[in-house]
Amino acid sequence: AQSVTQLDSQVPVFEEAPVELRCNYSSSVSVYLFWYVQYPNQGLQLLLKYLSGSTLVKGINGFEAEFNKSQTSFHLRKPSVHISDTAEYFCAVSEMNRDDKIIFGKGTRLHILP
């Protein structure tokens, strides 16, 4: 069965600095990969997803992620963060040609420092 590890539970970063949120997954088959964002007191919404093709995926709000099959990673990056990026970020994985359950990581809380 698939699993997802988000290596950092919290990441503090100064405003306008770059940030990387790390995600590693484990699966015996090919996967679909997702990053979701949860703003305070809201539900989750999709930032970006990798299905196939180019390993660099661009999402909303200036975020991007790179799929690395050899390292089984899907790290999320943004070159310059804004105070409005304060949120919790979840990496998720779904196995191709298996049931449609998505497994979510435990989340990384991004703190933007002024």
Place this chain on the structure above:
Amino acid sequence: NAGVTQTPKFQVLKTGQSMTLQCAQDMNHNSMYWYRQDPGMGLRLIYYSASEGTTDKGEVPNGYNVSRLNKREFSLRLESAAPSQTSVYFCASSEGRGPYEQYFGPGTRLTVT
């Protein structure tokens, strides 16, 4: 479009009481899901429904039941609430299996005393 709606937004129950959380989507999605979110645990799947008339257990189904009333609605029932069920509950929907984005409701914050 309202997307995914959930009621109620907040609820306090005493141990042993029952309640039903309601969820509806207006996107004509086939699949619907119930998750619970606890601090440091991420989202854990309780039950899901791949299509109208079908339901399947997720990672943490004990203590819960679900009903896929029609294509739009998917309810979650707690028959005898326990303090361990204190959590934030999210309903989600998607077009179908695998590569499809899940759309989430705003959540229900449940406290069991």
